[in-house]
């Protein structure tokens with residue numbers, strides 16, 4: 367009896383993975399930090415609620431990003447979910463802009479651990495990075511939520527098919 371070994375399936379192409387991910391609508395955030403590693407922030411769609419006891423979010427950050435050393439050195443982190451009126455901030459924090467210019471475009475308060483909290487965000491989660499895990503190109507930061515701020519009801523900013531969209535509040 368022959369026991370032919372199934373040929374290994376070729377690794378999924380990065381392009382195919384990204385094309386499929388582009389079909390998933392995601393909320394847009396500006397994730398900020400400050401501390402011994404300096405002030406930094408980047409645009410993120412890879413943010414997820416993990417647990418409400420204790421309240422925990424996760425944020426995935428590419429270790430090749432210019433902001434990575436700051437997030438690696440700091441404990442304070444704030445997840446700011448953007449409203450549709452804040453697309454310009456998403457563009458600025460999406461890369462290639464000097465850090466001072468990114469922060470000059472918004473108005474900020476200071477969170478409990480020192481992270482910049484965006485005024486007028488749809489919602490802000492002031493956090494301490496509690497745990498880190500490296501997966502492939504990214505570091506997954508598990509963030510203990512210390513305080514939240516909820517903004518005025520606004521249209522949400524959604525990233526879908528490589529473009530920004532405004533998601534209106536539901537009709538009553």
Ligand SMILES: NC(=O)C1=CN([C@@H]2O[C@H](COP(=O)(O)OP(=O)(O)OC[C@H]3O[C@@H](n4cnc5c(N)ncnc54)[C@H](O)[C@@H]3O)[C@@H](O)[C@H]2O)C=CC1
Pocket residue numbers: 383384385387388411412426427428503528
């Ligand atoms: N999770 C991440 O690290 C994300 C990174 N980006 C970066 O922003 C830039 C523009 O992206 P797009 O215009 O959406 O076109 P794209 O083709 O680079 O990305 C399409 C989708 O694939 C996913 N993706 C992209 N890069 C990824 C990465 N390195 N790791 C895991 N998932 C990734 C995201 O869901 C993204 O919306 C690119 O440089 C991209 O790498 C964008 C979205 C998420």
Ligand SMILES: Cc1cc2nc3c(=O)[nH]c(=O)nc-3n(C[C@H](O)[C@H](O)[C@H](O)COP(=O)(O)O)c2cc1C
Pocket residue numbers: 394407408409410411412413426427428430431432433456459460461462463525
């Ligand atoms: C809509 C959007 C979502 C993004 N989401 C993520 C993310 O979840 N994680 C990540 O590491 N980078 C993400 N990026 C890319 C970072 O924002 C970008 O790499 C970061 O600003 C650092 O760029 P720099 O290295 O030029 O400073 C996203 C970019 C865009 C435009």
